[in-house]
Amino acid sequence: MKLRIIGWLSAGLLYTNCALAQTYVVGVEEQSFQPHYWQDEKGEYRGFAREVLDLFAREAGIELRYQAMPISQLTRHLLNGGVDFKYPDSPHWGQDVKQGKGIVYSQALVDYVDGVLVEPSRLGKGVERLQRLALVDGWTPGGYQVRIAAGQTQLIRSGDLRQMLRLAMRDEADGAYYNVVVATYYLDNIRARPGALVFDPALPHSRGSFHLSSVRQPQLLQRFDQFLSAHAGAIAALKERYGVEANLNSEYLGMEQWKVDFLKRQKEKHKP
Known part of the structure; x- marks a missing residue:
């Protein structure tokens, strides 16, 4: 009987603690x-x-x-x-x-990095070539306000990430501005188009x-x-x-993981 009472008391205390959370x-x-x-x-x-x-x-x-x-x-x-x-x-x-x-x-x-993803052929071409910048509604592209105000970069807005990246992949925009890790994850794992767009670290970006x-x-x-x-x-x-901070502070930011692994192996081979 005593054990049964103790069991009831323990269950009651547990229930009380949960209820009071x-x-x-x-x-x-x-x-x-x-x-x-x-x-x-x-x-x-x-x-x-x-x-x-x-x-x-x-x-x-x-x-x-x-x-x-x-x-x-x-x-x-x-x-x-x-x-x-x-x-x-x-x-x-x-x-x-x-x-x-x-x-x-x-x-x-x-931590995060927001920046521009471009087709590989556009990588390193400079901000002057970025005349059409795709953007998801509600986003503000850090580092581009002066160019936008001067009419040097036109914003092409879209409803979501999928639509925005498609604009850049179809050459309807010169680049797409977004969270680099999230955009890369989408291309690699959801869209199944790894490397279709790559982060350009030479273009203005924000941390x-x-x-x-x-x-x-x-x-x-x-x-x-x-x-x-x-x-x-x-x-x-x-x-x-x-992978929320994948390669965030390295030269490999925005690359497909297989390419990162390959480049790291190459560096190890050529170490003195």
Whole structure:
């Protein structure tokens, strides 16, 4: 009888702890941005970002619910309390809307490079040859504002990544501006056209980081920063597995992996 009572008490405590777990809503982008994040066929949020945030939730003893919405709505929901957190975010995005609104940001979770992908025959031809630049709606091409204002580069907008890359591959644009890792992943793994477009490091490009942001939960954001530091090894392993920073700080950025492996082997052979 005593063992049965103890079992009931243990089950009751477990149920109470689960029931008391606080739930927070993370506003996420309603788009496929592989390998960083995407929604699967059932609408479930997946990817590197989900794994990191779920790991934090387990460590913190909380529950996170992911609410996908159009990118244009995310900041508004963050500011009006519709969501507790926004991911991804950056203090450099939308400063005119965010100024004075009390948004706080976590440490950088993952780094990225946005730049122009071109057909291999156009590689290294210079910015003067970039007269038609394909762009997904909502994106701003860093480093090209002066040329755009002067009429030297015309923007050709499209609804999504697939349409934008197709413009460049069909020579309807001289290049396509996007997150280099995401665009390369799409060409290699989804479009099955590896090497059809390649990153041109000689053209203007920008570097940045994705952060978790909040207005309502600054203290929990501090705990997230502590989590990032304490679990740096586990997060680095997730980055490696998903390839979210693949060759980000090397000369191989934007190349197909087989070519990277080949070039690395060649370098090893020719070492003195």
